[in-house]
Amino acid sequence: MAKRRLLTGDRPTGPGHLGHYVGSWENRVRLQDEYECFFIVADFHVLTTAHEDTVPIRDNVRELVLDYLSVGIDPTKSTIYLQSLVPEVAEIFLLFTMFVSVPRVQRIPTLKDVMRDLEIEVAPLGLLSYPVLQSADILMVKGEAVPVGKDQLSHVELTREIARRFNSLYGPVLPEPEAIVGRVPTLPGTDGKAKMSKSLGNAVFLSDDERTVERKVMGMFTDPTRVHVTDPGHVRGNPVFAYHDAFNPDRAEVNDLKRRYRAGQVGDVDVKWSLGQALNDFLTPIRDRRRGFASETGLVDRIIREGSDRARSEAAKTLAEMKRAMQLDYYGSAAVQSPGAAGQSGRSREGRETR
Numbered sequence: 001m002a003k004r005r006l007l008t009g010d011r012p013t014g015p016g017h018l019g020h021y022v023g024s025w026e027n028r029v030r031l032q033d034e035y036e037c038f039f040i041v042a043d044f045h046v047l048t049t050a051h052e053d054t055v056p057i058r059d060n061v062r063e064l065v066l067d068y069l070s071v072g073i074d075p076t077k078s079t080i081y082l083q084s085l086v087p088e089v090a091e092i093f094l095l096f097t098m099f100v101s102v103p104r105v106q107r108i109p110t111l112k113d114v115m116r117d118l119e120i121e122v123a124p125l126g127l128l129s130y131p132v133l134q135s136a137d138i139l140m141v142k143g144e145a146v147p148v149g150k151d152q153l154s155h156v157e158l159t160r161e162i163a164r165r166f167n168s169l170y171g172p173v174l175p176e177p178e179a180i181v182g183r184v185p186t187l188p189g190t191d192g193k194a195k196m197s198k199s200l201g202n203a204v205f206l207s208d209d210e211r212t213v214e215r216k217v218m219g220m221f222t223d224p225t226r227v228h229v230t231d232p233g234h235v236r237g238n239p240v241f242a243y244h245d246a247f248n249p250d251r252a253e254v255n256d257l258k259r260r261y262r263a264g265q266v267g268d269v270d271v272k273w274s275l276g277q278a279l280n281d282f283l284t285p286i287r288d289r290r291r292g293f294a295s296e297t298g299l300v301d302r303i304i305r306e307g308s309d310r311a312r313s314e315a316a317k318t319l320a321e322m323k324r325a326m327q328l329d330y331y332g333s334a335a336v337q338s339p340g341a342a343g344q345s346g347r348s349r350e351g352r353e354t355r
């Protein structure tokens with residue numbers, strides 16, 4: 001039986017961090033055999049907040065693919081591809097914009113968060129329609145499962161609405177995807193802010209070296225009410241312990257530290273020191289794999305090209321089906337056939353006649 005489809009991805013804005021890992025990436029690795037997986041490097045999405053300086057995108061694409069490989073995403077099992085190499089996504093997006101009202105996207109919480117964090121006063125149309133483009137990403141390969149961080153749930157919800165709307169108007173073409181949230185839905189930043197994020201400058205990157213990790217951990221925000229080591233400390237809401245919970249496999253040690261912290265019997269420096277060790281133990285194999293992949297000339301380019309060809313042929317199929325359902329295929333497909341779309345126009349004619 002054909003496997004169910006999974007699609008998720010990231011914007012290439014910089015190196016991946018611990019929040020990406022627990023929010024979504026470890027789920028991807030885990031689900032790679034169970035699902036037919038597509039991982040999108042969403043470079044068009046970067047433009048929604050940074051269209052002026054496009055130069056860094058190219059390197060960030062490469063870094064993101066190296067991140068994927070280093071955490072264990074296997075390009076022989078899964079498809080890793082670049083959004084801008086699949087132009088069908090723009091056409092699917094265009095069709096979707098008809099189904100979504102402006103107030104509907106204005107209500108999406110990520111929009112307000114991004115505008116606040118980046119101090120954007122007036123949202124460009126592209127930023128407003130960010131989640132609609134994301135819906136096109138998901139539905140163009142008929143993604144049914146979408147592993148994402150908690151902040152992305154509202155985007156998956158919109159995707160479901162779009163799919164329902166399409167299907168009820170034109171017939172059952174699109175699946176209603178389900179989000180899969182990671183075991184740590186939102187990892188706090190090193191500064192104690194609710195969310196780890198590169199743009200907030202509070203992230204520990206998967207590619208950070210050991211010393212950098214130690215330095216970031218030693219500088220972490222902790223219980224602000226605690227002045228002396230003997231003061232009873234707060235474990236809940238303390239990011240140092242949130243990271244211990246997420247990354248330290250030695251549960252006995254974590255429980256012991258928590259107990260002593262609450263009792264005022266262990267200092268922040270000790271708790272942080274053991275966290276630094278745990279994080280470095282976790283990151284060492286990831287760093288090693290990364291170094292190996294980075295040294296293979298042409299590897300990343302080849303993965304992107306092959307993956308994008310494959311994603312494109314799937315997107316072309318979905319788009320042809322959508323247009324057929326919408327009876328928009330009156331002149332067949334476009335004159336210049338995209339890979340995989342060959343033969344679609346012939347079949348679509350028949351499809352229409354039998355309706």
Ligand code: TRP
Nearest residue numbers: 007008009010011042134137138
């Ligand atoms: N919006 C996602 C993020 O910022 C990235 C993304 C783009 C995505 N397209 C997607 C995630 C499709 C899941 C599915 O993290």
